[in-house]
Amino acid sequence: MSSNFAPLKNDTFIKALLRQETEYTPLWLMRQAGRYLPEYRATRKDAGSFMSLAKNPDFATEVTLQPIDRFGLDAAILFSDILTVPDAMGLGLYFEEGEGPKFERSLKDEKDVHALKVPEAGSLQYVFDAVTKIRTALDGRVPLIGFAGSPWTLACYMVEGRGSRDFHTVKTMMYKRPDLMDHILRTNADAIASYLNAQIDAGAQAVMIFDSWGGALADGAYQRFSLSYMKDIVSKLQKEKDGVRIPAIVFTKGGGLWLDQIADIGADAVGLDWTVNLGKARAQVGHKVALQGNLDPAVLFADPDQVRQQAINALEAYGKPAANYGHVFNLGHGISQFTPIESVSTLVETVHEHSRKMRQPSA
Numbered sequence: 001m002s003s004n005f006a007p008l009k010n011d012t013f014i015k016a017l018l019r020q021e022t023e024y025t026p027l028w029l030m031r032q033a034g035r036y037l038p039e040y041r042a043t044r045k046d047a048g049s050f051m052s053l054a055k056n057p058d059f060a061t062e063v064t065l066q067p068i069d070r071f072g073l074d075a076a077i078l079f080s081d082i083l084t085v086p087d088a089m090g091l092g093l094y095f096e097e098g099e100g101p102k103f104e105r106s107l108k109d110e111k112d113v114h115a116l117k118v119p120e121a122g123s124l125q126y127v128f129d130a131v132t133k134i135r136t137a138l139d140g141r142v143p144l145i146g147f148a149g150s151p152w153t154l155a156c157y158m159v160e161g162r163g164s165r166d167f168h169t170v171k172t173m174m175y176k177r178p179d180l181m182d183h184i185l186r187t188n189a190d191a192i193a194s195y196l197n198a199q200i201d202a203g204a205q206a207v208m209i210f211d212s213w214g215g216a217l218a219d220g221a222y223q224r225f226s227l228s229y230m231k232d233i234v235s236k237l238q239k240e241k242d243g244v245r246i247p248a249i250v251f252t253k254g255g256g257l258w259l260d261q262i263a264d265i266g267a268d269a270v271g272l273d274w275t276v277n278l279g280k281a282r283a284q285v286g287h288k289v290a291l292q293g294n295l296d297p298a299v300l301f302a303d304p305d306q307v308r309q310q311a312i313n314a315l316e317a318y319g320k321p322a323a324n325y326g327h328v329f330n331l332g333h334g335i336s337q338f339t340p341i342e343s344v345s346t347l348v349e350t351v352h353e354h355s356r357k358m359r360q361p362s363a
Ligand code: CP3
Pocket: 029, 030, 031, 032, 033, 034, 035, 044, 050, 077, 078, 079, 080, 081, 082, 083, 099, 100, 101, 147, 163, 210, 212, 334
């Protein structure tokens, strides 16, 4: 399949992921399309629910572009959810007002686990249609990021049937029946590799794997049950589309202690949460990967001067721009629904302005 999309006007994000020189540090925000935006709340109301928003490519395109139109962000991210994949496996995803995601059918026993199959491509066609529609609507303004959850993070929801604080059920299965856990993770990894490659075919210009709950695992268990499956996915991803590199980002929240190992799985970039010092992380990984992160989303609840200062601190912590710089500015986790919009404008302005200053010869 050869694509017919407009040429990319702002390629700062892609260049930073490939550790090429840029005029400033690009930024985007995890969960940038969401409830903190009044225009998102209005569209969601029209759609009726989160799922009808995500399953309709016109609505998905509209909300993906909302933060791009409002702020000068350097990348767009597909509006969807990591849980669309287990939904397509037949688990029945639903959201109850004011509560997190839930599954009608969780994986309780051997019979449930062995019935699990990689979903047919057609069951996620609405996602690929949204990708193509968004890429077309972006008209080359900024690149489009495709994404998926990690095998382990999806397994947490699939076995618990919902979000969890202690992951009691899923960890019990992992220690008691590692064979069942491996079967789930193997199926998820196969599903995610095809899913991300289909997003790339549909027009995604970079891809990211969200391992939101890898940090809940013990040392050893993390490498065995989360990282190894992400490595397998990364090895199966298309590295190029129509002669253009498609960078891959992996993000384990709470994965700072395993940074060396994460940087070794073959991804182009590693996402970092706010527990990590950016300068130390950069020294640690050397030229292996680019780094993405890592402002605490709670900073955005402070006053504008404080937002500005914290953003500058993060940029300075990463260090002086030099060959192989590779910094993509982001939050350390998703933006809160209660974030004041003015804080986001201040953040975007500050990161762009200050990172340009850092690149002046006198700086
Ligand atoms: O970043 C973006 O703007 C793209 C869209 C996106 C969503 N979810 C939309 C969404 C992305 C990248 C995700 C990923 C996601 N979803 C993760 C991984 C990242 C992370 O935060 O760790 C996880 C764990 C999920 C599962 C999920 N989906 C949860 C826990 C929730 C409920 C929490 C909440 O904020 O309400 C969702 C729902 C969800 N996904 C919303 C959005 C905008 C809110 C739905 C609404 O409008 O009510």
